[in-house]
Amino acid sequence: MENNTTISLHCGGCLTCQEWAQLVLDKEASKSQIDYVRKHLDTCPHCSDCFETDKALREMVRCKCGKELPTNLLEQIRAKIQSLYA
Amino acid sequence: MTTEIEYTEQQKNIIFQQDFEPLLAASYNFAFRLTLDEDDAKDLVQDSFLRAFRFLDSFKTGTNAKAWLFRIIKNTFINEYRRKTKEPNKIDYQDLEQSYNSEEAENKASTDLRLDVLQGKIGDEVANALNMLAIDFRTVIVLCDLEGFSYEEMAKILDIPIGTVRSRLHRARYILKEKLTDYARQEGYTRN
Numbered sequence: 119m120e121n122n123t124t125i126s127l128h129c130g131g132c133l134t135c136q137e138w139a140q141l142v143l144d145k146e147a148s149k150s151q152i153d154y155v156r157k158h159l160d161t162c163p164h165c166s167d168c169f170e171t172d173k174a175l176r177e178m179v180r181c182k183c184g185k186e187l188p189t190n191l192l193e194q195i196r197a198k199i200q201s202l203y204a
Numbered sequence: 205m206t207t208e209i210e211y212t213e214q215q216k217n218i219i220f221q222q223d224f225e226p227l228l229a230a231s232y233n234f235a236f237r238l239t240l241d242e243d244d245a246k247d248l249v250q251d252s253f254l255r256a257f258r259f260l261d262s263f264k265t266g267t268n269a270k271a272w273l274f275r276i277i278k279n280t281f282i283n284e285y286r287r288k289t290k291e292p293n294k295i296d297y298q299d300l301e302q303s304y305n306s307e308e309a310e311n312k313a314s315t316d317l318r319l320d321v322l323q324g325k326i327g328d329e330v331a332n333a334l335n336m337l338a339i340d341f342r343t344v345i346v347l348c349d350l351e352g353f354s355y356e357e358m359a360k361i362l363d364i365p366i367g368t369v370r371s372r373l374h375r376a377r378y379i380l381k382e383k384l385t386d387y388a389r390q391e392g393y394t395r396n
Contacts, residue, residue, distance in 0.1 A: 140377075144348060167319065174322050175322060175381065176349045181327075183330065183331045183346070183350055184233055185232060185245075188242070191249065192225060192228055195249075199257050202254065203258070
């Protein structure tokens with residue numbers, strides 16, 4: 119019996135799932151793609167693991183990659199616009 | 205084809221306040237991820253907002269202000285800032301292609317980086333790993349994951365086909381995972 123890693127290299131279902139899972143996570147998938155991915159994830163621990171990791175990675179980027187806005191930047195821009203275009 | 209609308213000064217001020225000023229924080233973040241320098245990011249945002257105001261007649265109210273503004277930021281960056289940007293340890297493109305085209309390598313990267321490691325141990329390393337990506341890859345990750353643009357919007361902002369958006373995103377995520385996997389290994393969070 120093949121282990122999960124071997125299956126992921128050779129099983130067309132896993133390859134399709136991993137490609138379409140990206141579309142699902144990016145909210146770009148069609149309904150049939152969403153259904154396919156959901157069904158496959160229910161039966162494949164490897165793809166399910168990858169899906170959760172990919173999902174977490176996107177959340178990490180969202181949570182950890184923000185940059186605090188410098189104080190007064192808006193005021194500086196308004197002042198510049200006033201001086202140039204008023 | 206862009207249709208010009210002649211707004212009055214008062215209309216311009218209202219549009220700017222309502223549609224563009226709320227986008228300042230996102231714009232600064234995008235500018236910082238492009239330039240990787242706080243002062244350059246401030247200048248880039250300021251220049252881009254001034255440009256947006258100047259060319260406001262080509263913006264149609266009710267359309268996507270964020271995509272319109274981000275396109276200006278991207279163009280301003282390419283035209284005026286890209287030369288002086290400090291690019292961190294650029295990735296060799298040929299190495300990347302070879303690595304990317306290896307099915308085994310791809311499978312490995314997606315299996316080595318596990319959810320528990322990502323969430324528990326290396327979450328703070330994500331920003332560093334993002335900054336280390338080559339700019340074209342960094343940009344699509346920021347636009348997609350941080351700013352929530354659709355593939356179609358990204359294609360318009362970056363002037364590239366949707367297929368290229370998808371392939372860049374795919375490669376960017378692959379490299380990002382590889383970098384985080386390497387980091388996790390160095391720190392002893394994973395085996396191998």
